[in-house]
Amino acid sequence: MKGQKNLAKDTRKKQKHSRRETLSNAIMCGPITVWTVLFIILPVALLVFMSFLTKGPLGRIEYKFTLANYAEIFNPAYVNVVKESLLIAFWTTLITVLLGYPLAMVISKLKKKTSGIVTIAIMLPLWVSGLIITYSLVIMLNASGTVNTILMHLGLIKKPLQLLYNSFAVIVGMVYMFMPFAVLPMYSSIEKMDPGLLEASADLGASPAKTFFKVQLPLTSPGIFAAVILTFIPCIGYYMIADMLGGGKSMLIGNLIYRQFTVSRNWPFGAALSVVLAAIILIMVRIYTKLGGSMDDLA
């Protein structure tokens, strides 16, 4: 009790006698605080608000409270979209981690300098432009594209395969898009691991496979975990890839939301979908941070 009282006194006192300090703090914290309130918190609040409004005729919005927009999501057609999105995100994440982990291991075995260059080489295309990579994939997977041409030349197929505009293409695009970001945390967790532990395990008679599964995998699990988060989360919401490589046939949550604000002009429903999408992601992020993950690693 006494502590509480003194604490209150302390704060009051501090405010009183460091006006200049307060000013310089205000100059530093002010802009980002105002920015966050105005352009993040307020818009998100509006989005939630919008999700409870009613859609009027011609896309107008009526200020009538309703839960119908959320109920609408349980329409089987939309449930399927959510399922499809989660499924694609799941497969993408699985493939990304399965391909990325060995890659991270290989990089970590390289000389320091080489591994730096290789890491940059892997990051570079995405860093430059995800849009351009996605577009290049369209060229690759075309009916008359490089992949089909090569396969036909090799005599493996007679007529071009339908590689584009299906879920396969979307997953390929997503893996391309997110693998470099997933390799990074896995690489750094492998790098941080004490190689002596692997040697100790082998020294104690464990087979390489046993060493890998019993020692290396558990030790690098934080990196794998970060990679999963870094792949799964953007996957659910990213609609450009589905749009370009799925050819509109593969409808994901992102595309559905996009439609509500363009073609369908059902803003309240779009807002409700956005809120649900954001909620799913925030819950996953919460789990991630609760299990010891750092927000800073997601940048």
Added chain:
Amino acid sequence: MAVPIVQLQNVDKWFEEDHIVKNCSLDVREGEFLTLLGPSGCGKTTILRMISGFEHPTSGKVLFNGQDVDEKEPYERDVNTVFQNYALFPNMNVFDNIGYGLKVKKVPKDEIASRVNEMLKLVHLEGFEKRRIHQMSGGQKQRVAIARALINKPKVLLLDEPLGALDMKLRKQMQIDLRHLQTQLGTTFIFVTHDQEEALTMSDRIAVMSEGVIEQIGTPYDIYMDPKTRFVANFIGESNLFEGDITEVRSDRNMVVQTKEGPLLVEKPDEMLVAEGYSVPTSVAALTSAELEGEPKTVAEHAARRLTHMEAGQHISICLRPEDIKVSRTEPEGPHFSATAKDKIFIGDNTRLMATTAGGKDIRISHPDTENLPEPGESFYFYCDPKDAVVILE
């Protein structure tokens, strides 16, 4: 008496729910080397930071020359700090580091140059002007940090465990150099350390702290010879503490204390001797009279008041330094204990003897004469000169 250059008056500091500094009062005299000594987390660094202005007391006052400085920002206070990890500016060379305080004050360039050179000479770093910080050794960095803090000619220099990161040999050298520097400049130094040996070597006065409380303030001699609390007795040097009740207060200088291990003849506390009109060593007498004036500030001063009067039946502790314990193979006259030797370790100038009393208490004895000390397993008697026993109130 002159106004203290720095004064803490009933200072309390809370961090959230933690009471870090508890009602501390402290007077720092101009030109003295005062050390705040205590284990980590005892609040000594917090006191230093309240003086430098990086923390503010939750209640109580910090005064410079009698003036309340609560309103003053750290950069407006006439004190400078030598930080624990040097805190040198990594983006600047040695010259710019030392000259920083002057550059901030827009002192002309040529004056900065001459004063930096003066400082470099003072800390024996001539020719290092252009060195980058990360090219310097720990000891050199320390000198740069000291020069940087002294260039503003502060009235008070605060040093927060500045030697903590140095190795033993360098540490000893720096202790001597620092003390020398302080005498040469006449600047008031407030030095924080957890190393009791360092505190004893360097200080004019030591304030011993424990859990946010100043236990005792005094010269190294007083603190060592006349600890007033169990904490001080244990923290400074080694002690053997015996608990017991006063059985007889004699009419002469001594009294008899019955401990669990046996009876002990000890001298009355100095305060009581003074009160009874006996003469005591001058340094102690001066301290006691000062302690008895005005409001008591430390735990020791509270104790001093109660020590003016002791009577039979009172429960007290007796502190005996290892070197003050006398050992005998034959049963001595007068009050004594018996014990069995456990271990005997030769450490150069001294031999340490670990023993267990008949009551099961471990004691430590230090003696220069190895030959005459009992061997492990051997039983022996020990006693003390009543003058060497220090009375501590429970």
Added chain:
Amino acid sequence: MNNEVRENHFTSRGWRTASYIYLAVMLVLLYAPVIVMIRYSFNDSRTNVVWQGFTTKYYAKLFHDPALWEIFFVTLFIAVCVTLLGTVVGTLGAVGLSRTRFPGRRIIEDFIYFPLVIPEIVLGIALLLLFNFNGIRLGIPTIIIGDTTLVLPYVFVTVKARLAGMDPSVEEASIDLGADRMYTFFHITMPAIMPGVISGAFMSFSLVLDELILTSFLADAATVTLPMKIYSMIKRGVTPEINALTTIIFVAITVAVVVYLVVSEMKDRKRLREEERRGEAAE
């Protein structure tokens, strides 16, 4: 003994060869689409299928397209504005929030990370609603606001990482020596966090140049940025012109990134060499 174990394990010859092959395959797969795209941009055929001979005519065409130039400059303008704004606000904020306690600070910090995790489409819609509710006309300013919101957490995180590696008593030392907080910020804090600020700015710039979703939500009909242009071209079908345009962008940014990396690497080396020399001289 130990060496034997090592040999048997991950560094044996077979392992090494396999891992190099794996790395090579992955890199080829990663770069194949881009290389194919670049190759087609020089193909003298409209169909992208068969190699018909080398041409630069699509590039020439792009160069002489005034509308494209305008789009380019608009995009550049937005990117520069966003980078400046995002870097200043993000840097000040990272420094300020790390040393201030005020009610609601935690909430603000949590929300700063929001754009990092929630899909751009959600952020775009939320901002669109904000501008709509307040009757603010969409255009370049709203794009700048949106993109800045997106890049803020990146700057914030990189600067925060630098700050975390900084000894807080260095700033206190400056204040202790008589410098006020502003002077300390510019002379002590800024130089220490500069690498973080620069990489944050660099990240922001490249993010904005490639930003499509947020921009298309916040742009009015008259404003088109390069990614929007490319996207709308792609929607109409694959043409050699897009190949040429994307090739130019890809090569330009790649060169910029490589130059940036080489320059910072050279700086590092130069510093190291100088230090060595000084160290020897001092011996």
